[in-house]
Amino acid sequence: MKTIAVIGGGITGLSAAYTLQKEMEKRDFAARVILLESSSQLGGKICTARDDSFTMETGADSIVTRKKHIFEVIEELKLTEKVVYNETGISFIHTDGELKQIPEDAMFGIPMSIESLAETTLISPEGKVAALKDLYTPNKMFTKQDSLGDFLEAFLGTELVEKQIAPVISGVYSGKIHELTLASTMPYLLDYKNEYGSLIRGLDAHRSELKGPKEGKKFLSFEGGMSELIDAYEQKLTDVTICKNTAVTQIVHGPQEGTYTISVSDGEDISVDQIILAAPHKAVAKMLQHEELNRDFEQLRSSSMISIYLGYDVPDERLPANGTGFITSGSSDLICNACTWTSRKWKHTSKKSQLLVRLFYKSINPAYEQMKDMSQEELMQAAAEDVRKSLGLSENPVSYNVKVWHEEMPNYHRTHHQLVRSLEEKMSAHYPGIFLAGCSYYGVGVPDCIANGEETAAKVIEQL
DSSP states (O other): OEEEEEEOOBHHHHHHHHHHHHHHHHHTOOEEEEEEOSSSSSBTTOOEEEOSSBEEESSOOOEETTOTHHHHHHHHTTOGGGEEEOOOOEEEEEETTEEEEOOSSEETTEESSHHHHHHOSSSOHHHHHHHGGGGTOOOSSOOTTSBHHHHHHHHHOHHHIIIIIHHHHHHHHSSOGGGSBTTTSOTHHHHHHHHHSOHHHHHHHTHHHHHOSBTTBOEEEETTOTHHHHHHHHHHOTTEEEEOSOOEEEEEEOSSTTOEEEEETTSOOEEESEEEEOSOHHHHHHHHOOHHHHHHHTTSEEEEEEEEEEEEEEEGGGSSTTEEEEEEOTTOOOSOSEEEOHHHHOGGGBTTOEEEEEEEEETTSTTHHHHTTSOHHHHHHHHHHHHHHHHOOOSOOSEEEEEEEEEEEEEOOTTHHHHHHHHHHHHHHHSTTEEEOSTTTSOSSHHHHHHHHHHHHHHHHHHO
16 A cells, blocks of 8 residues: 655645545545644644634634635635624724825735825835836736836835835735745736736726725635644544654655655654655755755745734724734834734634734844844833834733744745746656655645645645
8 A cells, every 4th residue: 555645734735635545535545645744743843822712823824705715615624604704894004104195906015006096105206206117017027037126116105115016025925025026926017017017907807806805805714714624624634644743854765666764753654655744844944955946945035924923902993993914114213013902803803802912023134133023022022012113002011912933934936936846857867757746846825735735635646
């Protein structure tokens, strides 16, 4: 009987293992599937923390609804009745000591209509006139491998990009906008520009799919938090051997051609026929220890982030009316990069409608290097000071949760896709039957990771 190992118990690995199980049952094909996870729990960057009053996500807090495939997965996992959607509201940018509204009719800060551009308070009249260049300037040079920031500035002007778009995109993708590529972020923007001659017109034409299946409901989660998705996958894996607290230390070619030997930190070696590597790229590089592959692995980048939740014994109605959070601009006096008003945006996270906020501190932030070495208490105090400055709250938090993701957030730079293609070719040559998977290479969103797990499992089944 063949043995397939899935290394990494995050959402990609779970999706891959579940797809393998389903396909083998459908095809009446017998194989042993082992899922190896180094930590004590599954989920990777999806983990829900709870106390008596609050539900807090230490990693991913939601799923985008415009990726339609996710609804099929939710239905198959029998989670449909547990789905909750975000409350809609106003998002702000904190700039020059105050909160200014991001236009509602915008996508990542990019106007979806002329009215949206005209009404924004973040841009000067001159900046608005410069952005109209998008309506009559065709694309003659940009490809999907080019800088997202350069592309947007060429058609929408520097001021709109710097003051309204860049803070939003940098907040989402944890990178500087000029170092991100179209391909790794929003490749459809180039398609819209080429097809409609204008980014604004293109976004307007596709607003129904970009807004999601329900008006304003762009994100979803679950009543008990995102960990319900992980728990549902784990419960479905009835024919998969799950090994937690099992760190893989080395992968080498086995004694028989086409086989591999997996060494683990605490246990006997495991002989397998095929492997799905759904672990972070740095961990994979250590497992393989292959000089030629290492040259590519070392060029992949990871960024860092500190997530801090603060819960207050005050009603969330103390927040600005209909607001759901803010992003900071370069002219803000706050340390944080962004703040989500979680209890306002996600009603299920606060049992008594008390105020719960989440602050983000990213490695693009000059303060990060000092903050990463602070104690949790010190980090909580720094976050509370940002809340005081931005929202005027002098009360002390009654609950908090701190999570440091140091060099664990994939960051797709300009040569990312070329590096991934190079790695795929070298893996095929040196390690046939071993497949790379996960957010280090193929997309950071939860739906992207699930789809990648399914696609990678399909490749394994095809080979078998």
